[in-house]
Amino acid sequence: MFSVLITLGNSFYATYKVQRDLLIGNTLEANRVYAAKLAEMTDVFLKSAQDQLAYSAGQLGSKMADDTALMSEAQRLHRQTNSFNSVVIVNKDAVIVATSPHTLEVKGLTLTSPRARQSLEAQKALITDPFVSPAGNYLISISHPIIAKDGRYLGYIAGTIYLQEENILNRILGTHYYHDGSYIYVADRNKTLIYHPDKQRIGQKISNNTAINEVLAGTEYALSMINSQGIDMLAGFAPITKSSWGVIAQRPKSSTLEGLDGHITAVFIKSIPVVLFTLAGIWLSAIFISRPLWQLAKGARLMDKKEVQQDISGIHSWYFEAAQLKRAILKGMGLLNDRISKLHNDSHTDAMTGLFNRRGMQQVLDSYLEERRPFAIITLDIDHFKRVNDTHGHDIGDKVIQALAGLMQSHARKEDALCRSGGEEFMIFLPDTGLATAFDVAERLRLQVAESEISTAGSITISLGIAHWPGSSVVINEVLKQADKALYRAKQQGRNRSITAEQT
Numbered sequence: 052m053f054s055v056l057i058t059l060g061n062s063f064y065a066t067y068k069v070q071r072d073l074l075i076g077n078t079l080e081a082n083r084v085y086a087a088k089l090a091e092m093t094d095v096f097l098k099s100a101q102d103q104l105a106y107s108a109g110q111l112g113s114k115m116a117d118d119t120a121l122m123s124e125a126q127r128l129h130r131q132t133n134s135f136n137s138v139v140i141v142n143k144d145a146v147i148v149a150t151s152p153h154t155l156e157v158k159g160l161t162l163t164s165p166r167a168r169q170s171l172e173a174q175k176a177l178i179t180d181p182f183v184s185p186a187g188n189y190l191i192s193i194s195h196p197i198i199a200k201d202g203r204y205l206g207y208i209a210g211t212i213y214l215q216e217e218n219i220l221n222r223i224l225g226t227h228y229y230h231d232g233s234y235i236y237v238a239d240r241n242k243t244l245i246y247h248p249d250k251q252r253i254g255q256k257i258s259n260n261t262a263i264n265e266v267l268a269g270t271e272y273a274l275s276m277i278n279s280q281g282i283d284m285l286a287g288f289a290p291i292t293k294s295s296w297g298v299i300a301q302r303p304k305s306s307t308l309e310g311l312d313g314h315i316t317a318v319f320i321k322s323i324p325v326v327l328f329t330l331a332g333i334w335l336s337a338i339f340i341s342r343p344l345w346q347l348a349k350g351a352r353l354m355d356k357k358e359v360q361q362d363i364s365g366i367h368s369w370y371f372e373a374a375q376l377k378r379a380i381l382k383g384m385g386l387l388n389d390r391i392s393k394l395h396n397d398s399h400t401d402a403m404t405g406l407f408n409r410r411g412m413q414q415v416l417d418s419y420l421e422e423r424r425p426f427a428i429i430t431l432d433i434d435h436f437k438r439v440n441d442t443h444g445h446d447i448g449d450k451v452i453q454a455l456a457g458l459m460q461s462h463a464r465k466e467d468a469l470c471r472s473g474g475e476e477f478m479i480f481l482p483d484t485g486l487a488t489a490f491d492v493a494e495r496l497r498l499q500v501a502e503s504e505i506s507t508a509g510s511i512t513i514s515l516g517i518a519h520w521p522g523s524s525v526v527i528n529e530v531l532k533q534a535d536k537a538l539y540r541a542k543q544q545g546r547n548r549s550i551t552a553e554q555t
């Protein structure tokens with residue numbers, strides 16, 4: 052699940068990055084192309100304006116003394132072209148000789164400021180730097196010299212563009228103004244803003260703007276930059292060659308990327324159901340895969356519990372590895388249980404005879420008591436066994452003990468428990484048997500032993516004492532003592548006989 056989430060997060064991040072770079076790249080390119088187009092349009096306008104001024108200047112070469120002709124040409128040019136805010140004709144002495152509109156009221160004034168006199172000094176077609184005119188307008192002037200037929204310089208005719216008022220530049224550039232924070236501005240060769248949608252900023256000199264620096268160096272390009280207002284902008288720019296101005300089209304990076312966040316969020320929201328479905332699938336698969344392992348591990352931890360083997364057998368190990376693991380655990384448990392039960396048997400069995408030893412005997416007694424099951428007990432002992440050992444040796448003595456155990460087993464019922472309680476002492480437990488019946492059993496065994504030839508030892512006899520629980524006593528140890536006592540009495544009375552506790 053973690054991997055899925057990481058992969059998903061990475062995909063979202065990668066998608067976001069790629070889309071972001073694409074948007075930025077596209078916007079930069081669009082702004083560059085746009086700036087180039089506007090620069091070209093402005094160039095075309097300037098060229099056409101200069102052609103118009105050149106035509107008028109040609110008309111006026113012989114009419115500089117004709118006041119009416121000057122006024123009428125100024126008016127014609129102003130009204131017909133609609134390119135200029137005003138038209139002025141200045142003679143070589145810097146005196147304004149004609150204006151349109153005539154309401155300008157500057158006719159007869161002499162130009163004094165160096166910027167206003169730029170055209171006079173150049174004596175050639177010129178686009179001036181911005182300056183404040185005698186009528187108080189902040190403007191640039193596009194001028195053409197008026198030359199007499201004999202080549203004398205007579206003055207110039209100029210069309211002006213009032214930068215802070217409605218003008219031809221507004222009409223060319225302003226119509227393309229976006230409403231998403233994008234805008235266009237134009238800087239002249241001195242880095243002064245001559246067109247800007249915010250009129251307050253026209254005339255401002257911008258010195259720390261990379262786009263302006265680049266475009267005025269003649270570069271057409273696009274870049275991401277922080278503008279003079281501290282806003283991250285995607286700017287495309289192109290130079291206007293005729294006037295050495297630069298057009299910059301720019302859009303705030305934030306508004307470019309605005310839609311992207313929403314787009315990525317929408318993708319994220321739409322993918323949530325599939326993601327949740329996938330995660331749920333992984334979760335369930337993990338549960339299905341890990342469940343048999345978890346159950347096997349739990350089983351292995353509780354291996355000492357009795358019913359665990361059955362529990363493990365019941366585990367649904369539905370795939371190969373779990374099935375193999377289950378098999379191995381069950382096999383291991385089987386081997387372990389066999390070994391444990393063998394050890395258990397060994398610890399409860401007498402090695403020489405295969406009968407119960409004292410520990411086994413105690414277990415038999417405990418189970419009778421637990422079940423409240425009445426039983427008779429026969430205690431028996433080989434008579435004069437010392438002599439057998441002394442006469443025939445210890446090995447033969449062992450064989451006699453084993454032979455007696457065999458006789459006892461052949462006489463016993465399936466439910467009787469036979470026990471070698473000491474060297475040549477034995478006990479027989481007879482569940483659900485009364486004292487009298489036990490006595491009969493004892494006698495039958497005694498007679499059988501007496502009649503049997505045992506290996507090279509010949510025949511032996513045994514003495515037996517019989518008691519009953521709870522007939523002889525309700526206290527189990529007391530019953531055992533009574534059986535012993537009866538056996539002792541049988542020995543005392545000459546051996547090879549059976550005596551019950553009642554007879555003592």
Ligand SMILES: Nc1nc2c(ncn2[C@@H]2O[C@H](COP(=O)(O)OP(=O)(O)OP(=O)(O)O)[C@@H](O)[C@H]2O)c(=O)[nH]1
Nearest residue numbers: 432433434435436437438440445446448449474475
């Ligand atoms: N061969 C052999 N002898 C044993 C074993 N355990 C005990 N004995 C011997 O059995 C004999 C028991 O002798 P006693 O308890 O004196 O009694 P007994 O000779 O049988 O005489 P009564 O019991 O009085 O009839 C001893 O000599 C023990 O050494 C055994 O496992 N193998």
